[in-house]
Amino acid sequence: MNYMCLNTIFEKTFAGTWIAGPNIEDAISEARKFNAVKIKSIINYLGEEFDKVENVDNAVEIYIAVIKEIRKRHIDSDISVKPTQLGMLINEKVFEANYRKILRVAKNYRIFIWLDMENAKYVGATIKAYLKGINGKNSGICIQAYLKRSMDDIKKIVAKKGTIRLVKGAYVENRDISYNSWEKTTENYRRLLLYLFEKSNNFTIATHDLQLIKYAEHLNEKYNKTINFAMLKGIKNRTLTLLAKKYPAYVYIPFGTAWLQYSIRRLREAGHLKLIFKSLLENQSIEKQKNGA
Template sequence: MDIGSELYRKTLLTISGNSLVEKLTLKYGGKLAAKFIASQELGGALQVIGDLNRKGILVTLDHLGEGIRALSEASGYREEYIRLVRGIEQAGVNSNVSLKPTQMGLALDPEACYANIRAVVREAAAAGNFVRIDMEDSPYTQATIDMVKRLHGEGLTNVGTVIQAYLRRTQADVRDLIQSGVNLRLVKGAYKEPAEVAYQKKSEVIDNFKAIIRMHLDQGVYTAIASHDDTIIRWVREYASENRISQDKFEFQMLYGLRMNEQARLASEGYRVRCYVPYGKMWYPYYTRRLAEKPANLMMVLQNMFR
């Protein structure tokens, strides 16, 4: 990443890690966070999904939460996700499911985490739905990949994960996971990582992002490209056109609250578009990562604050 944007990202993530800043934001920032959070309750999130579907936009629904301190919390999240899967089916909306491994106990007990996630994936399989296991920071990368491959080995193939372009290991992981038949969501990456683990220059991240997108498209593997970057979106459209890759072979993924008009426009042009819709009360870590991605997100929140 370039020096300015990386300094901004690191600074904001550092500030947001301050306990006083977190306390004040949780107390006063709920209305501002609503820009990026669909609802604090499942019912409100399902209504948002229905509205997006009517615009031709697909959805991935995420119940916010990560970094739990006790396995009892993980059990609560597991039950909420089972309720979430059933809620999607009952509402008749078009939405996948997204969850975080640490939310299910990965940092506390990997086997308990696996059992919790397997219960959700099984529930989704019974409903004909798909579960995306999010990729968190690098200490959890290998464990997350191993978990997804283990689920596939049990015949639960309705599960995939996320690959981050800024990690140096990424191309090797993509080759392995494509061969294993694992559906991947391709992203740049949003966590604070050291130089020995992740590329620090924006140009290097972009080059690697394009490389792993090509690896998918060239092999005819369904490709989920998560980006708000016009340069990336335009490049994918041109690459697909030049190589006669049909629009049903890939999808663009964007976040709720960001570039909603662009999401609707792409959908109206016949592209598959999926919106990542988070809901829940544990919104602070997700919210701060969104603000840290680029100054424009912070400016948008500040403008809303003073209106």
């Protein structure tokens, strides 16, 4: 079997579990399926680490097109953008200008914009841009529990009434700046979550970890907040459907042709094939639930 053939098989099976397809239309129709079972979507255009101005400009145009399409087609969806798609590698000013441009358009169309969090080297500049651009309830930022700095970052963001999407973190980071084990990262997630329950009214619990979900529900018995849950397309979406009966729930739906890096991160997390095949089955189950099966 040659490389091209392997490439196609991977794209059609594994990547297809996590990714809507190559075009905006694929993301819209996937979002519509989740909307039908009361799950809102967060659409993301694949691709990262753009170092050419034309790729960055193209990404900005694509996001603006997605914003307009979401509104035109009456889809219940946010958008999530990556700083390195918007020019972070060219320089911070280019990134900030593009981020603000997207925020302006999104505000007109009443679409919520999330900032994805990438490698630790971009975290400072990403948070800086977010804190400058906070505009009412229109934007949020992802914070990674595996980074030791995250409690300080969360305090700054909460003080400015920002909106946080709390994740464990998907990149490979240096031990000096990150918790280097699953246990320590999970422990820090619990600590950050408790802080959010105590001090914030705007946060999303973005994890597939059932113990953390139970912990959040337990905390909510005391704090009684409007809590939001979010998961990635293709992972534990049956659980998400159940959560959506009780809480606002979101599914993160990537689309585009640059599926490789995103898929490598998902493969690394899945750890073994059994979980990947389980994901494939869960993906089909959204279709069945939509059809009332």
